[in-house]
Each structure stands twice: as structure tokens, then as C-alpha cells.
Amino acid sequence: MNCKVERSTLTGSIGCPPNKSYTHRAIFLASLVDGKSIIKNVLKSRDTVATMNICKSFGAQIQEAGRNLKIRGIEEFDDADLLVDASNSGTTIRIAAAIASLRDAKTTLTGDESLKKRPMKPLLDALEALGAKCTSNDGKPPVTVVGRARGGSITIPGDISSQFISALFIAAPKMENGLTVNISTELVSKPYLDATISSMKKFGVTVQVIEPYRKYQIAPQEYKHATVSIPSDFSSIALLLSAAVLVGRDLTINASIGDLSQGDEAIIDILGKMGVDVSLHKNTIKVRAPEKLLGGRFDLSNTPDLLPPLSILCLKCQAPLEIYNVRHARFKETDRIAIIARELRKIGVSVKENDDGLVMSPPEKTSGAHLDSEDDHRLFMAFCIAAMYVGDCTVSDPESVDVSYPTFVDDMIGVGAKITFA
Numbered sequence: 001m002n003c004k005v006e007r008s009t010l011t012g013s014i015g016c017p018p019n020k021s022y023t024h025r026a027i028f029l030a031s032l033v034d035g036k037s038i039i040k041n042v043l044k045s046r047d048t049v050a051t052m053n054i055c056k057s058f059g060a061q062i063q064e065a066g067r068n069l070k071i072r073g074i075e076e077f078d079d080a081d082l083l084v085d086a087s088n089s090g091t092t093i094r095i096a097a098a099i100a101s102l103r104d105a106k107t108t109l110t111g112d113e114s115l116k117k118r119p120m121k122p123l124l125d126a127l128e129a130l131g132a133k134c135t136s137n138d139g140k141p142p143v144t145v146v147g148r149a150r151g152g153s154i155t156i157p158g159d160i161s162s163q164f165i166s167a168l169f170i171a172a173p174k175m176e177n178g179l180t181v182n183i184s185t186e187l188v189s190k191p192y193l194d195a196t197i198s199s200m201k202k203f204g205v206t207v208q209v210i211e212p213y214r215k216y217q218i219a220p221q222e223y224k225h226a227t228v229s230i231p232s233d234f235s236s237i238a239l240l241l242s243a244a245v246l247v248g249r250d251l252t253i254n255a256s257i258g259d260l261s262q263g264d265e266a267i268i269d270i271l272g273k274m275g276v277d278v279s280l281h282k283n284t285i286k287v288r289a290p291e292k293l294l295g296g297r298f299d300l301s302n303t304p305d306l307l308p309p310l311s312i313l314c315l316k317c318q319a320p321l322e323i324y325n326v327r328h329a330r331f332k333e334t335d336r337i338a339i340i341a342r343e344l345r346k347i348g349v350s351v352k353e354n355d356d357g358l359v360m361s362p363p364e365k366t367s368g369a370h371l372d373s374e375d376d377h378r379l380f381m382a383f384c385i386a387a388m389y390v391g392d393c394t395v396s397d398p399e400s401v402d403v404s405y406p407t408f409v410d411d412m413i414g415v416g417a418k419i420t421f422a
């Protein structure tokens with residue numbers, strides 16, 4: 001499907017969905033507790049439903065109560081072979097593969113066409129070194145995992161995805177010998193590993209930091225039941241902030257922030273450096289943007305999901321906008337660097353594509369076009385916002401928003417977006 005997007009001005013107030021990463025973690029962790037946990041304010045989206053379904057297949061009991069989940073964890077893994085579907089979600093398949101290594105029986109893990117292109121090899125190599133048997137389609141899904149991983153010491157690269165390491169951490173306390181993880185390269189997406197460690201702490205498990213982002217030890221431990229509240233998602237807030245900067249007039253974003261930190265909060269600093277004043281008061285966020293943004297050079301190594309919302313701001317810059325150190329954005333739902341370069345050129349931006357990022361020069365003149373998001377939720381949302389600034393565009397694959405922000409299009413229309421389904 002496509003949608004048609006006209007020039008729009010957004011005004012009023014808009015909510016924002018709960019955090020996807022913390023929702024996944026809380027569901028997996030609660031599933032590993034011998035007891036009952038409560039997760040409040042969960043994100044219910046295609047990705048997190050995939051996590052719920054897989055945890056149920058592993059033996060967890062999950063009851064939905066409004067925006068909350070009651071989860072009774074897996075008492076004991078059964079010995080049936082399982083086929084599970086992680087849909088579009090990298091986080092899900094990676095964490096589920098590590099949990100599968102705790103089962104004696106075979107687990108086959110697959111996903112949609114996009115997920116079948118995403119790397120799994122460093123994780124599978126680590127699980128094999130810990131005692132599991134794994135197969136894959138040339139390092140990609142579908143993968144099979146037969147446990148058990150008994151634990152020990154492994155060395156793993158950190159330059160493709162932090163999710164491999166988050167996955168190993170989450171399974172580690174259940175391995176009989178515990179786990180020592182040595183990260184052999186600079187780690188990308190560091191705040192997501194911190195999110196894993198703080199989520200594990202909420203469920204009563206300690207990760208020992210030997211050297212930050214290089215070496216960790218996790219002793220065999222029992223997860224304990226917990227009540228956890230999921231904050232709003234800064235990756236989604238970042239998109240709303242871009243919308244506020246490009247096409248907002250007194251747009252207020254309502255968010256609940258909480259005590260769990262998120263790397264993508266960095267968007268506030270980045271916008272500040274581009275000349276935008278972002279104010280956060282009692283769970284409401286507002287921006288004051290100048291006529292033209294300053295541009296600048298930004299390192300997105302820790303915050304790859306900011307690539308789409310930040311890139312589209314080049315439309316309103318007075319100087320080039322450079323994004324670097326984010327090669328791992330090529331291994332997401334799509335190769336986000338390549339697609340952003342290709343699609344922004346269509347609306348008049350001059351783009352230099354580098355291996356690890358983009359240099360975008362502000363357009364002298366913009367023009368409407370058909371923007372192909374290749375079914376990538378973050379690209380659809382970013383292109384849709386760009387289209388509201390440019391006007392006279394169509395954008396492909398609005399259904400993709402189900403992955404992380406199911407109400408995105410309705411919420412946007414609610415504050416004045418001119419989006420119709422073509």
C-alpha cells in the first residue's frame with residue numbers, strides 16, 4: 001500500500017508509544033523467572049507480539065490486562081522440538097536464539113523476508129563455543145539451536161550488533177558454568193547493552209563489569225519476579241521531534257520518561273547543537289526551532305535508530321549535515337544508509353553515501369516524489385514526515401508502522417497531518 005502526503009502543519013498534542021527495547025527485555029526476563037511478574041505500560045506491536053508468542057512457545061504464561069502483562073515464567077523447558085517465528089524483529093530472534101540454547105530440544109527460529117537477511121553468525125558461533133549446536137542459512141535465519149549451552153568464556157565481535165551480546169547476557173544466569181564475555185572490537189549501540197544490564201537488575205540478576213563494553217562476567221543466578229513499568233520510547237519521540245522541527249507549530253509531545261535510561265535521548269543534545277531548543281517539563285516535550293537549522297557532524301555509533309529522524313532534518317538545514325560511525329545501520333530491517341541516500345535524492349537533497357554514514361547538503365529546491373520505504377517502519381515514518389515538509393509525495397508501506405508505533409498515522413492525522421491512503 002502507499003499513502004499520499006501533502007504539506008502539513010502539526011499542532012496540538014501527541015502521545016508516544018512505550019519503549020520497544022525495554023518491552024522485549026521485560027517479556028523475555030519475566031519468562032525466565034520461576035514466578036509471576038507484572039509489566040506495566042507495554043508496547044503492543046508486531047515485534048513485541050512476536051516476543052510474547054515465542055515466550056509462550058517456550059512455556060511462559062502471558063495474560064494481557066489492558067496495557068499491562070501478567071507473566072508466569074517458564075517452570076521447566078519441555079523437550080518438544082519447536083518452530084518459532086520472530087516476524088520482523090532482530091531483537092526477538094537474537095534473544096530467543098540464546099534462550100533456545102538453554103533447551104535440550106531443537107528450536108528452529110525464523111522470520112519474515114527482511115529478518116532472513118539479518119546476521120546471526122557471531123551469536124551462533126558463541127552459542128556453539130558454549131556447548132550448543134547451531135545451523136543457519138549462511139549465517140542468517142532460519143537458524144536451529146539445540147542446547148544446552150553450559151556456559152564458559154567466549155570472545156565475540158561487537159561491531160555488527162549489540163543484540164548478540166544482550167542475548168548472551170540474558171541467557172547467561174541460566175547456564176550452569178555462568179558466562180564470561182570478551183568483546184573483541186569496539187561495541188556499537190552501547191546504550192542497548194546498558195538497557196539489558198539494567199533490565200536484568202530489575203529481575204534480581206547482577207552482571208559484573210570487568211571492563212566497560214569489553215569484558216563482563218555473569219555468575220549462575222536465579223531471576224526474581226518483578227513489577228516493571230515501561231517508559232515512552234525515545235526512538236519514537238525522536239521521530240516526533242523531527243516532525244515538530246520540520247512541520248510543527250506549538251506541537252506538544254506527551255511522554256512518560258521513568259528511571260530506565262535510553263541512548264536515543266541523545267536526540268535532545270543533537271537538536272540543541274543544530275540550534276533547536278527542546279524543553280522537557282513534567283512529561284511534556286516542546287521544541288522551538290529556528291527558521292534554518294545549523295547542520296553539523298554527528299556520531300550515531302551509540303544511537304543507530306536516530307539515523308532516519310536525523311537525516312530528514314537536512315531538508316531544513318543551512319549547512320551540510322553529516323552522520324558517521326553508523327555502518328551497523330546497514331544491517332537493520334533494510335540497509336538504511338543506502339535507502340535514505342537513494343530516497344532523499346528524489347526530493348532534491350544532494351547526498352554523499354559513505355560506508356559508515358551520509359553527508360547531506362540542504363536542497364536549493366525540493367520536489368514531490370514517490371518515496372519507497374521498503375517496508376521498514378522507521379524509514380516509512382521518517383519519509384512520511386519529510387513528505388509533510390516537501391508536499392505532493394507518496395510513501396510506500398504504511399503498514400510497517402505496526403512494528404514499533406502502530407498508531408503513528410492516526411496520531412499524525414490527529415494533529416493535522418494530511419495523509420490519505422492511495
Ligand SMILES: O=C(O)C1=C[C@@H](OP(=O)(O)O)[C@@H](O)[C@H](O)C1
Nearest residue numbers: 021091161162163189192304328
Ligand atoms: O537491543 C535492542 O533493543 C536494539 C539494539 C539496536 O540494534 P543493534 O545493536 O543491532 O545496533 C537498535 O538499533 C535496535 O532497534 C534495538
Ligand SMILES: C=C(OP(=O)(O)O)C(=O)O
Nearest residue numbers: 088089090091305332333
Ligand atoms: C532495528 C530495529 O529493531 P530490531 O533490530 O529489533 O529489528 C528497529 O526497531 O529499528
